[in-house]
Amino acid sequence: MEARIGLRNTKSILFKSLIIFLAFVITIPLIIVLLYIIKQGVTQVNWHFLTKIPAPVGEAGGGIANALLGSFIIVAAASVIAIPIGMLAGIYLSENGRTRLAYYAGLCVDVLQGVPSIVIGIVVYFWLVKPMGTFSAISGSIALAIMMLPIVIRATEQTLLLLPPSLKEAALSLGVPYHRVILKVVVPCGFAGILSGITLSIARIIGETAPLLFTAFGNPYLSTSLSKPMETLPHVIFTYATSPYDDWHNLAWGASFILLLFVLILNIFTKLLTRKWKIQL
Amino acid sequence: MEKKDDINSFAKKAKVTLQMKNKRLDLSHSQMKWETIFRRILIVMSVILLILVGGILITLIMQSMPSIKSLGLGFLWGKVWDPVNNIYGAYPFLIGTLLTSFTALIISIPFSYAVSIYLGEYNSKGWLSELLKNTIELIAAVPSIIYGFWGLFVLVPIIRSFEAKIGVAPYGVGIFTSSLVLAVMIIPYAASLGTSLIRMVPSPLKEGAYALGATRFEVIRSVVLPYTRSGLFAGILLSLGRALGETMAVTLLIGNTSQLANSFKNIFFGPGNTMASVIANEFTEADHTVYLSALIELGLVLFLVTVIINVIGKRIISGYTNN
Amino acid sequence: MENTVVSAEHINAYYGDNHAIKDVNIKINRNEVIAMMGPSGCGKTTFLRCINRMHELIPNARAEGVMKLDGEDVYKMNVIYVRYKIGMVFQRPNPFPNLSIYENVIAGYLLNGIKISKSDKDFIVEKSLTSAALWNEVKDSLHKKGTFLSGGQQQRLCIARAIAMEPEVILFDEPTSALDPISTSSVEALFHELKAKYTLIIVTHNMQQAARVSDKTAFFYVGELVEFDDTKTMFTSPKDTRTQNYITGRFS
Numbered sequence: 001m002e003a004r005i006g007l008r009n010t011k012s013i014l015f016k017s018l019i020i021f022l023a024f025v026i027t028i029p030l031i032i033v034l035l036y037i038i039k040q041g042v043t044q045v046n047w048h049f050l051t052k053i054p055a056p057v058g059e060a061g062g063g064i065a066n067a068l069l070g071s072f073i074i075v076a077a078a079s080v081i082a083i084p085i086g087m088l089a090g091i092y093l094s095e096n097g098r099t100r101l102a103y104y105a106g107l108c109v110d111v112l113q114g115v116p117s118i119v120i121g122i123v124v125y126f127w128l129v130k131p132m133g134t135f136s137a138i139s140g141s142i143a144l145a146i147m148m149l150p151i152v153i154r155a156t157e158q159t160l161l162l163l164p165p166s167l168k169e170a171a172l173s174l175g176v177p178y179h180r181v182i183l184k185v186v187v188p189c190g191f192a193g194i195l196s197g198i199t200l201s202i203a204r205i206i207g208e209t210a211p212l213l214f215t216a217f218g219n220p221y222l223s224t225s226l227s228k229p230m231e232t233l234p235h236v237i238f239t240y241a242t243s244p245y246d247d248w249h250n251l252a253w254g255a256s257f258i259l260l261l262f263v264l265i266l267n268i269f270t271k272l273l274t275r276k277w278k279i280q281l
Numbered sequence: 282m283e284k285k286d287d288i289n290s291f292a293k294k295a296k297v298t299l300q301m302k303n304k305r306l307d308l309s310h311s312q313m314k315w316e317t318i319f320r321r322i323l324i325v326m327s328v329i330l331l332i333l334v335g336g337i338l339i340t341l342i343m344q345s346m347p348s349i350k351s352l353g354l355g356f357l358w359g360k361v362w363d364p365v366n367n368i369y370g371a372y373p374f375l376i377g378t379l380l381t382s383f384t385a386l387i388i389s390i391p392f393s394y395a396v397s398i399y400l401g402e403y404n405s406k407g408w409l410s411e412l413l414k415n416t417i418e419l420i421a422a423v424p425s426i427i428y429g430f431w432g433l434f435v436l437v438p439i440i441r442s443f444e445a446k447i448g449v450a451p452y453g454v455g456i457f458t459s460s461l462v463l464a465v466m467i468i469p470y471a472a473s474l475g476t477s478l479i480r481m482v483p484s485p486l487k488e489g490a491y492a493l494g495a496t497r498f499e500v501i502r503s504v505v506l507p508y509t510r511s512g513l514f515a516g517i518l519l520s521l522g523r524a525l526g527e528t529m530a531v532t533l534l535i536g537n538t539s540q541l542a543n544s545f546k547n548i549f550f551g552p553g554n555t556m557a558s559v560i561a562n563e564f565t566e567a568d569h570t571v572y573l574s575a576l577i578e579l580g581l582v583l584f585l586v587t588v589i590i591n592v593i594g595k596r597i598i599s600g601y602t603n604n
Numbered sequence: 605m606e607n608t609v610v611s612a613e614h615i616n617a618y619y620g621d622n623h624a625i626k627d628v629n630i631k632i633n634r635n636e637v638i639a640m641m642g643p644s645g646c647g648k649t650t651f652l653r654c655i656n657r658m659h660e661l662i663p664n665a666r667a668e669g670v671m672k673l674d675g676e677d678v679y680k681m682n683v684i685y686v687r688y689k690i691g692m693v694f695q696r697p698n699p700f701p702n703l704s705i706y707e708n709v710i711a712g713y714l715l716n717g718i719k720i721s722k723s724d725k726d727f728i729v730e731k732s733l734t735s736a737a738l739w740n741e742v743k744d745s746l747h748k749k750g751t752f753l754s755g756g757q758q759q760r761l762c763i764a765r766a767i768a769m770e771p772e773v774i775l776f777d778e779p780t781s782a783l784d785p786i787s788t789s790s791v792e793a794l795f796h797e798l799k800a801k802y803t804l805i806i807v808t809h810n811m812q813q814a815a816r817v818s819d820k821t822a823f824f825y826v827g828e829l830v831e832f833d834d835t836k837t838m839f840t841s842p843k844d845t846r847t848q849n850y851i852t853g854r855f856s
Contacts, residue, residue: 116526175688207424
C-alpha cells in the first residue's frame with residue numbers, strides 16, 4: 001500500500017517537473033528571436049538610417065525614413081477612423097446588451113476578430129484601390145482600421161460593463177441628459193481601460209503586413225499623400241528581406257529592430273494602464 | 282404704499298423665476314434632441330459592423346464568381362495550379378494549409394497545455410507566474426513578419442542541414458519549417474485561454490478530490506482537465522483559426538511552390554504553398570479575371586473556415602463564462 | 605402657493621408582467637419630511653423612483669397614472685427637466701470619482717455645460733456644503749477627489765450635490781443603510797435642517813429612523829399604500845391591522 005502511494009507521489013512530482021519544463025522551455029524560441037533581432041538590428045540604427053530614404057541598388061547608405069513616416073501616417077489615419085467608431089459601438093453594446101442588434105453586432109465583432117488579415121486586404125482592394133485606380137495610403141488605413149475595431153470595441157464594452165450602475169444613476173438623477181452622462185461621466189471613468197484597448201490595437205496593427213500588400217503597397221520615396229501608395233515598416237521588412245541584396249537585408253534588420261521596439265513599448269504601456277485601472281477599481 | 286411695493290417685488294420675483302424656468306426648460310428640450318441624436322448615432326455605429334461583415338462576405342463571393350462559374354467545385358480538388366496555362370486547382374494549397382496548421386497545432390498543444398496548467402494550477406500568483414504570463418503574451422505581440430524574417434535567415438539554414446542528415450532534399454524552406462515557427466506563434470492563444478479556464482475550476486471540486494487522498498497530478502488529471510475539457514478544446518480551435526489565417530511568416534518560410542510533390546515525405550519536408558501565401562504572392566500578378574478570381578475564391582474559403590472555427594470557439598467559451 | 609408639492613393619482617407600476625405598485629394615491633405637502641417604510645419588496649423604492657421617473661432606467665418597467673409636481677404631470681413633462689427639479693440621494697454614496705469635491709457639488713451645472721461665474725460657483729459650493737453640514741470638514745481640500753472621505757461624508761457630499769440644483773423635492777433611497785451609526789446620525793440631523801427649504805421623501809427599512817425623522821409616514825405593503833398619516837399617530841395608534849403588525853414586528 002505504501003509502495004503504491006509512493007509511486008503515485010513520484011508520478012505527481014514527475015508530472016509537475018514535466019509541466020514546468022515544457023512551460024519554460026517554450027520561452028526560449030522567443031528569447032532567441034528577440035536577441036537575434038536586437039543584435040542584428042541595433043547596429044543598423046543611426047541618424048542616417050532613420051532620416052534617409054532607401055538608396056538605389058548597389059549604392060551604400062540609405063535608410064527607412066519613408067517607411068517610418070508612412071507607418072506613422074497610416075496608423076494615425078487608421079486610428080482616427082477606428083477609435084470613434086469602435087468606442088461608440090462599444091458604448092452601444094455595453095448599454096444595450098440585450099437587444100437583437102447588440103447580439104448580431106457582437107457576433108460581427110467576433111467574426112471580424114477572426115478574419116485573416118490578408119482577406120481584409122483583398123476586400124479593401126476591391127472597395128477602394130480598384131475604384132481609385134491606384135494603391136493608396138488611405139486604403140491601407142481602412143484595412144488596418146477594420147482590424148483595430150474588434151479590439152477597441154471589446155475593450156470599451158468590457159470596461160464600461162465593469163463600471164457600477166450607480167455612476168450613471170447619480171448623473172441622470174441630477175438632470176443630466178443621456179449623452180452627457182455617457183460622454184462626460186461614464187467614459188472618463190473608464191478612460192484607462194478604453195485607452196488600453198486603443199494602445200493594444202495600435203500595437204497589433206503597426207506590425208501587420210498582409211493587409212497592406214495590396215492596399216498601401218509601398219513607395220520608395222517620402223510621401224504624405226493619403227491617395228498615393230505609402231511605405232510602412234512591416235512592408236519594407238518584407239520587401240528587403242526577400243530581396244537578394246545584403247545591403248537591403250541589413251536595412252531589414254534595422255527596421256525589424258525599430259518595429260520590435262515600438263511594439264514592445266506599446267505593449268508595456270498597455271500593461272501599465274490595465275494595472276493602474278485594476279487598482280482604481 | 283408698502284403693500285404696493287410688496288406686490289411689485291413679488292411680481293418681479295415671480296417674473297424672474299418664470300424666466301429662469303423657461304430658460305431651463307428650453308435647455309432641457311434641446312438636450313432631449315441631442316440625446317435622441319446620440320442614441321441614433323450609437324445604433325448606426327453598430328449597424329456599420331453588420332454592414333462591414335456583410336460587405337466582406339458579399340465582396341468575396343462576387344469576386345469569386347468568375348472562378349466559381351468556370352471552374353466549379355472541381356477547383357477544390359484540382360491538383361494542378363498552372364496560371365500560365367490557365368489551369369487552376371486548389372488542392373496543393375489545401376494540403377499546404379492543412380499540413381502546416383495541423384502540424385503546428387500538434388506541436389504546440391503540449392506546450393500550451395503545460396503553460397495553462399502551470400499558470401492555472403501550480404503557480405497562479407507571484408512574480409514568476411507574472412513573468413511567464415507576460416512572456417507568453419509577448420510571443421503573440423511580435424509581428425509575424427519578424428518571425429518570418431528571422432526564420433528565413435536563422436532557422437532555414439539549420440533545417441537545411443538537418444534535412445541533409447535525414448536524407449531528404451535540403452531545401453530548408455518548406456512545410457516543416459513553417460510548421461515549426463507557426464507552432465510557436467500560436468501557443469499564446471490556447472495558453473491564455475486555458476490559463477483562465479483552469480483558474481476558474483471551483484476549489485470545492487478539487488478539495489473533494491484531495492480529501493480523498495489524491496495526488497496533485499491525479500487531481501489535475503481527473504478533476505481539472507475533464508472540467509475544462511471543452512474550454513481547452515475551444516482554445517485549440519482559436520489557435521487553429523490563427524494558424525489557418527497566418528500569412529507573412531508562412532509566406533517567407535514555405536518556399537512558394539504550387540506543385541505537389543510525389544511522396545508525403547517530400548511534401549512535408551519540401552516547399553509548398555498555403556492558401557494565404559499563394560494569395561500574398563500572386564495577387565498583384567494575377568493578370569486575367571479567372572486567375573484573380575481563383576485566388577479570391579481561396580480567400581473566400583479561408584474566410585468561411587476561420588470564421589466558423591472562431592465563432593464555434595467563442596460560443597464554447599461563453600458557455601463557460603456564463604456558468 | 606398651493607401646499608401640495610407632489611400628488612400621486614392612481615399610480616400603477618409594472619416590471620414586465622409583475623404588478624409592483626397597485627393604485628397608489630398620495631398627496632405630499634411642501635416642506636415636510638415624509639418617510640416611506642415597509643418590508644422588503646413592498647414597492648416603496650419602486651414608488652420613490654416613479655416620482656422622478658428613474659424607474660425608466662430599468663427595461664420593461666412602466667408606470668401609469670398621474671404624478672404631479674407642482675400641479676404638472678411629470679409623465680408628460682420633459683424628463684430631463686423633471687430630474688433637475690427633483691433631487692435624489694442613493695443608498696450607496698456615489699460621488700463622481702473623476703471629479704474633485706468642489707466639482708462634485710456643482711456637477712449638475714458642470715456636466716450640463718451651464719456657464720456660471722467663478723464667484724457664483726464658489727458661492728453655490730459653500731452654501732450647499734454648509735447646508736449639508738460638510739463645509740468645515742472639507743473646505744481645505746475642495747480640489748481633491750472625494751475618495752478619501754468617510755461613508756457619512758460622502759453621503760453628505762451627495763446631498764450637497766443634490767441641494768446645489770435648488771430642487772423642489774429631494775428623494776432619499778435608504779440613505780443611511782450603508783452607513784455606520786455615527787454617520788447615520790449625522791445624516792439624520794440634516795433632515796430637520798433641510799426641510800425648511802425642501803420637501804424630503806425618505807424611503808427607509810428602519811422603522812425607528814422613520815419615527816425619528818419624519819413628520820408623516822407612509823406604510824407600503826405588497827405594492828399597496830396601506831396607510832399614510834402623521835408619524836406620531838401612525839406609530840401610536842395605526843388604523844390598519846397590517847400597519848400594526850408591521851410596527852409590532854409580526855413581519856419584517
